[in-house]
Amino acid sequence: MWTDERVEMLKKLWSDGLSASQVAKQLGGVTRNAVIGKVHRLGLSGRATPSRPARPRPQTTARAMAPLRGRPDPLVVERRAEELRSEAHIERAEIARIEAEALEPAQRATVLTLTEHTCKWPIGDPGRPGFHFCGRGADSSSPYCTEHARLAYQPVQPRRNRDRTRKDSYAI
DNA sequence: CCCTGATTCGC
DNA sequence: GCGAATCAGG
Numbered sequence: 001m002w003t004d005e006r007v008e009m010l011k012k013l014w015s016d017g018l019s020a021s022q023v024a025k026q027l028g029g030v031t032r033n034a035v036i037g038k039v040h041r042l043g044l045s046g047r048a049t050p051s052r053p054a055r056p057r058p059q060t061t062a063r064a065m066a067p068l069r070g071r072p073d074p075l076v077v078e079r080r081a082e083e084l085r086s087e088a089h090i091e092r093a094e095i096a097r098i099e100a101e102a103l104e105p106a107q108r109a110t111v112l113t114l115t116e117h118t119c120k121w122p123i124g125d126p127g128r129p130g131f132h133f134c135g136r137g138a139d140s141s142s143p144y145c146t147e148h149a150r151l152a153y154q155p156v157q158p159r160r161n162r163d164r165t166r167k168d169s170y171a172i
Numbered sequence: 173c174c175c176t177g178a179t180t181c182g183c
Numbered sequence: 184g185c186g187a188a189t190c191a192g193g
Binding site: 019020021032036037039040045047 | 175176177178179
Binding site: 030033034035036037 | 185186187188
């Protein structure tokens with residue numbers, strides 16, 4: 001039931017930029033459909049803060065394409081962090097972890113920092129936070145560094161030896 | 173498959 | 184007026 005009180009709450013939450021389902025959860029006893037329906041009947045479908053703000057596609061700058069020198073470009077890390085923030089289902093702890101990686105000295109590469117000269121051996125699960133590429137210098141005319149090229153291009157070996165040697169050399 | 177808002181239409 | 188079902192999309 002839409003009491004004056006609940007309608008006021010709806011107006012407030014909606015203008016605060018909460019999504020219909022979030023508003024419904026907050027109010028309780030109604031579904032997001034009910035909220036959307038009410039929002040339309042009240043004529044306030046335009047919202048102050050769009051739930052999915054249209055952000056211009058970040059350009060691949062020369063800065064971002066520069067070869068890695070010991071640690072990731074802070075701009076690239078911040079860009080990645082912003083992507084994560086925009087996805088409501090990503091936990092805050094995970095965002096913190098991604099940002100913390102910027103402080104580690106290890107060389108890391110994202111898709112934005114790859115050049116013809118960086119190793120593109122994938123590390124981690126593509127699409128999941130923390131996924132990156134090896135990023136070390138690639139051998140000339142190879143997409144991989146020396147170590148990963150060895151893993152990528154394994155010669156066919158005799159059955160007798162293949163099982164053991166393969167398994168051992170495949171650890172990343 | 174998770175989510176978003178928009179629209180329709182029987183109640 | 185209400186909201187479930189459905190649509191269209193990220």
